Amino acid sequence: MALRPNPTLRQRRLGTELRRMREQADLGGSQLARMLGISPGQMTQMETAKIGVSPERLRTVASACNCANGPLIDALARVAAERGKGWWEEYRGILTTDFLEVAELEAHATRLTFCNTTYMPGLFQTSAYAAAVFARIFPPLSPQEVDTRTAFRIRRQEIVRSGSTPVRAFIHEAALRMQFGGPTVLVNQLGALLGDSERPGISVRAVPFAVDTFPGAGENLCFAEGSVPELDTIEMDVSQGALFFDSPADLAKHRAIFSRLDSTALSGEESREFIRSIMKEMEAANA
Template identity: 40%
Template sequence: MPQPSPLPTARRRRLGVELRRLRERADLTATQAAALLGATQSRVSNIEAGRYGVSADRVRTIARHYDCTDEPLTEALAAMTGERRRGWWEEYRDILSPHVLDLTEVEHHATALRVAHVINIPGLLQTAGHARALFGHTVPPLKPHEIEHRVSHRIKRQEILHREQPPPYTAIIHEAALRMHVGDGATVRTQLQHLNEISELDHVTIAVIPFVSGPFHTSGQGVDYFHGQVRQLDTVQLDTDHGAELIDSPAQLERYRLILDRTTQSALPPAKSRDFISQLVKDL
């Protein structure tokens, strides 16, 4: 009998959470579900905790026993079982925190991304120089080789914007983040120019919130919204001092969808945002 995985991936844990939610909507206990599925309660619990993998057919069987009639959701859950190899980010397993690796995995599988940042340039849009300068100010301080590991990981994350079928990416960036001098003058200039260059890609949209827009609908906390294959599988990531916090409860997802919609209303259109950034470069 297979042993439970001590390090389930973020994707497998999310699959388990969604299967638990289906069971609870069916008003079944883990014991009752186990009887329906011909399994033990322990196995059901381990599947829901992401410690046991399940096949796509098994997911469909579980959904049927739980009276789930949402076929798109069932198929999206079945698709989450297909990974047989761990992602490229696993090479950083002993170097970076589990929070960072979970974020990378969720980001990698997103069908679209929307982010809103007030103080920092979004990670997927940072140049190596900007990221290196940023990591040079962490608490506690990082050693030079630790900084380089984090920079290489951040740059490798950005490959999702350049793959054959990249996800649509929308970044709402406040003027405060654009005016923050991270690194020397050349680093700042290169970062701003990079934002305008990458915003020319068809699938990348950058919208700037200028100071003159006044109050807007987020705090200083960065918000990253990752769209799943279906709406129920979306995920929000919040920047915190202790690391990335992933949120997937339906009520919170709806809240952050609304926050991002309202934040977008405070931002300049993409073309005017490019002009705004260009003027900042000229002013340096």
């Protein structure tokens, strides 16, 4: 069996969950391999997603590890059975892998929650705003690279427009005021954000400077909920790209962070009024 040169995010997560299952059973890789009748090398390749695992083999592993979490096993079996490719694969070799993995994560999530302190969540950005965000990268991108990244980001927004996946966004006032592309671009972006906030399945919550505390760190985050809680994933935007976290400790920490945000952010209607006030302020300042 040929080894996968570039396992996808979902394939790697499946391997990670197999390893966690084995470790929770206090089994070594060689020990579990003997129980399954495979080589230790094959066991390692399964856990690193270098080779695939069938739903039947996955259930055999779960049984050998005495895993009794039926919903998790069923969810992992569905991942193991996946064979199709997503639309983002068209961009493989054109964009860096982290772009593709963010789209893959969003496409399979059952709910998305964003926390943004620097710029608008990508799923709500207008074309002009997104292009301005990419244009500020250093060293500068070529116009063609900016256009490609912008087009990819806009295509990702189909998940919002379709209403198939519930989306929550906690957006700090700093992100609401940051002028990527200038005041006109920002005013149009805020207007588009207001429109999105009225869509079914979308919640936009503002966090003003006046809030006494801002829970969590200052990174731009996405919490993507899986089909079961064990398959939730955190994605963090950094200057080098995207980082992904899925350890139980990280997931518990960020669930608590978003719970605190939910209790401190403005309500949906209060947030719309707050965003409108910023728009009016920007329009008056640049009249």
